[in-house]
Amino acid sequence: MDFLYDFLMRLLTQFQSPTLGFLIGGMLLAAMGSKLAIPDAIYKFIVFVLLMKIGIKGGMEIRDANLAEMLLPAFFAMVIGVVIVLIGIFVFSLLPSIKKEDGYATAGLFGAVSASTFAAVMVVMEEESIPYEAWVPALYPFMDIPALVLAIVLANIYLKKQKEGNETKVDVWGIVKDSLQGSALSALLLGLALGLLTMPDRVFDSFYEPLFRGFLSILMLIMGMEAYSRINELRRVAHWYAVYAFFSPIAHGLLAFGLGYIAHHTVGFSPGGVILLSVMAASSSDISGPPTLRSGIPSANPSAYIGASTSVGTPVAIAICIPLFIVLAQAVF
């Protein structure tokens, strides 16, 4: 009972937090037909700055970290990415009126990681001053890439069986390259490298760090507007996508929390790291995943997977999963 009370109180505080407030504000603006338009270039720039900040910070702190500790969590991140996709495909195969390849693509997107959700949880962690290992942001690609690759490979194997034709082989390296070249991951990896190899402390303290929260609030506004406008698209596909998108972030996060708990007891993975890993698992890709899936599984309907992820999955991950896993960590550890 205490746990439930604590969770509800935390949820209430989250609703007042700038992160979620801006997200809901964006939805309201779009719902009321506001003409406010934030240009695309600004959106891209914001994503770039946020991921550079996370990357540089991680890189600067990795210098003094013991990377051997990272092995098990990185392995778990890969396992989570793969298992989420397999569960997703299985769940969609049980549901009626779902086109197979749409199910594969949606599962892949939910296995991949959302840059905006990840930035949001980083801010909450800082506000609550929960410590975590510096290399945790580097787990992002370990979960993101295997999920996308697996979903695309399985979908293509399935489609090939349907056609019995001798299609070209699935280009796995092409998918990996495509994910790494995506705007979110390339900024994160560049930031990590710069933080690790150069001395960016001054530009970090004077530019990236102070801008982070403000930019995140604008990103949340954009995500909110986008979430609302995608709901219409989601309405036109089977309603099961919305159901999956609502419950799966919580289930995926719990799975990651369980594995993180094992890592906590075996290699001393910090509770803060467990929270971040869980939110990563709960999130569904919204920036780099969709174009990769669109080229990898062209016959899948983008309205299904982007609608599910952007209009339901991401708000659930931010509004419910972030407070849920923080409370859970406080209860368990």
Place this chain on the structure above:
Amino acid sequence: MTLHVAEKVVIITEKIIAKGVCNIIESCGATGYTLFAAGGKGSRNNRSTAQRSSVVDDFANVQIEIIVNNYSMAEEIMEKVRQTYFKNYSGITYLEDIKILRPEKF
């Protein structure tokens, strides 16, 4: 001034495959093409132009125009693009008769 008859192939399709379409155009032997952002409404939904930020920019549309002075090359481009992409991606293509000034350019 003498004007010469030529063909213009117009392809309106998704930005995400623009690179592949341009490769087809070049492999068919066209010397160049013009590409610009497009928006509108079709059988597969509304597509806005790039004014408002959209989380997935690659799903925007582009219009590609190719001028060739050879009817069969124009047909080849259209047919190859249709076979390669139009089953899974949204797109339309049409041909226009136009007049050009310097035929040696095409």
